[in-house]
């Protein structure tokens with residue numbers, strides 16, 4: 001079974017998309033730190049595609065000081081398990097220093113990277129999506145995991161891979 005890891009810094013919306021793809025509340029979604037841990041796998045469906053999706057939880061309770069080491073270890077584990085990575089940034093926040101660190105890990109380690117600018121419902125994410133081009137990981141998909149926007153673009157990106 002094809003495995004897709006959703007990776008990115010805390011709070012960009014990874015678990016929300018995971019829940020949408022899996023259709024069950026396997027991953028906890030919470031604004032509060034300390035709720036979800038480690039890696040979580042679910043059986044995803046998107047149209048007629050079926051694949052395994054991995055949510056990299058476990059970063060939510062990291063402080064800024066501890067984030068980078070944990071982020072690296074956990075992300076590297078997920079990347080190594082996966083056939084492809086969905087690298088998620090928050091299109092409203094734009095590209096942050098931690099996003100750059102993730103991009104670096106993925107450039108070196110991931111087999112295939114799909115870049116996604118999330119929270120892009122309406123036109124809210126245009127500026128952030130434009131900024132995301134600068135990560136050098138190709139054209140970002142504009143998604144809203146919460147509102148289900150961009151799912152057909154995600155489908156098209158996954159179709160040749162799954």
Ligand code: GDP
Pocket residue numbers: 009010011012013014015016017028029030031060118119120121143144145146147
């Ligand atoms: P994670 O830490 O990356 O797993 O992020 P979560 O999925 O827990 O989401 C973090 C916060 O972002 C929550 O308050 C979500 O409701 C919110 N969120 C997630 N996806 C979207 C989206 O597509 N649009 C907007 N506006 N908010 C979102």
Ligand code: MG
Pocket residue numbers: 014015016027028029036056057058060
């Ligand atoms: Mg999460």
